[in-house]
Amino acid sequence: MPARKRKRGGAPSDTQKLKKVKSAETESRSPIAQEQHNEICVPAPVSRGKWTNKERVLIFSSRGINFRTRHLMQDLRNMMPHAKADTKMDRKDKLFVINEVCEIKNCNKCIFFEAKKKMDLYMWISNSPHGPSAKFLVQNIHTLAELKMTGNCLKGSRPLLSFDPTFDKEPHYALLKELFIQTFSTPHYHPKSQPFVDHVFTFTIADNRIWFRNYQIIEEDAALVEIGPRFVLNLIKIFQGSFGGPTIYENQHFKSPNMHRRQIRLVKAARLREKQMVKELQKHKRAETKVDLTKDVTADVFVTPAEEKPIQIETEPPEPKMVKRNKHKAFKRQRMKKAH
Numbered sequence: 001m002p003a004r005k006r007k008r009g010g011a012p013s014d015t016q017k018l019k020k021v022k023s024a025e026t027e028s029r030s031p032i033a034q035e036q037h038n039e040i041c042v043p044a045p046v047s048r049g050k051w052t053n054k055e056r057v058l059i060f061s062s063r064g065i066n067f068r069t070r071h072l073m074q075d076l077r078n079m080m081p082h083a084k085a086d087t088k089m090d091r092k093d094k095l096f097v098i099n100e101v102c103e104i105k106n107c108n109k110c111i112f113f114e115a116k117k118k119m120d121l122y123m124w125i126s127n128s129p130h131g132p133s134a135k136f137l138v139q140n141i142h143t144l145a146e147l148k149m150t151g152n153c154l155k156g157s158r159p160l161l162s163f164d165p166t167f168d169k170e171p172h173y174a175l176l177k178e179l180f181i182q183t184f185s186t187p188h189y190h191p192k193s194q195p196f197v198d199h200v201f202t203f204t205i206a207d208n209r210i211w212f213r214n215y216q217i218i219e220e221d222a223a224l225v226e227i228g229p230r231f232v233l234n235l236i237k238i239f240q241g242s243f244g245g246p247t248i249y250e251n252q253h254f255k256s257p258n259m260h261r262r263q264i265r266l267v268k269a270a271r272l273r274e275k276q277m278v279k280e281l282q283k284h285k286r287a288e289t290k291v292d293l294t295k296d297v298t299a300d301v302f303v304t305p306a307e308e309k310p311i312q313i314e315t316e317p318p319e320p321k322m323v324k325r326n327k328h329k330a331f332k333r334q335r336m337k338k339a340h
Helices: 014-028 031-041 067-079 097-104 171-184 257-287 332-339
Strands: 057-061 083-085 109-116 120-127 133-142 157-163 194-206 209-217 224-226 230-241 244-250
Touching: 057 067, 057 097, 067 083, 067 109, 067 133, 097 109, 109 171, 120 171, 157 171, 171 194, 171 230, 171 244
Parallel strands: 057 083, 057 109, 157 194
Antiparallel strands: 109 120, 120 133, 133 230, 194 209, 209 224, 209 230, 230 244
């Protein structure tokens, strides 16, 4: 039953008596005891620290990209809570303008996607505005929606970065490792980040390329399930400045996409020429006279030639031969009469 409201001037109810007793107890406590009581009851905030590492990454592209590149950019922005977006840059503008865009957006790292011929995709990872910067050719792109993996991590959670042991052996890979750490790792106590670590970014070196994968940690025994996206970075050059400057390292194993397509065309042309030569040889063989194989060529091996007879030339014509007629032979009509 609901409690009835007491009238003015009436006796106080039991609940009001309890409230008064509690308020009297709290007033009787000292301020130190009250602070201790509040610390025990109220849990501390999760992200209580201070956001000191203020790394911000600008992720945008040039005009002329396809849908796959656009989805890849969106996946990277979703995975990196410290990322920012911007409008597409015109192709005619030089790459040094990106440093000014980063300064306007208050970003000190940049991932810039550059599209050429609507086929080739290049990725710039730069430390703005002083450098260094690295240029990659992006291959084998598979976006998050395309893969349809079973993994699913919390949005905004902080990732672990796993690197191949080769990154510590060679100096240019060590420089790229530091650049990847500063770009892809989420700063501690970032306002948009979550205080959980539930996925891993792996950078593996194979076939002189860097393979990027994203895995979710599903259990405490470190069982991994791939989430996506995935792509391969083929290193071209490392520059001292941001989007330019002296070249620190140049990949000798890199082959430009134009040269690769040219070699494929040359191989196809060589195959076509070979087929045409085979057809011409077949036509020549058909046009040649066919050898009669029904006659045995070895049959006349043991045949001795006959002696040659002397040639006699007759100057006079031969005498006519006399044909003797049978007198007793009757004509046909007479023979038939005799038969009848």
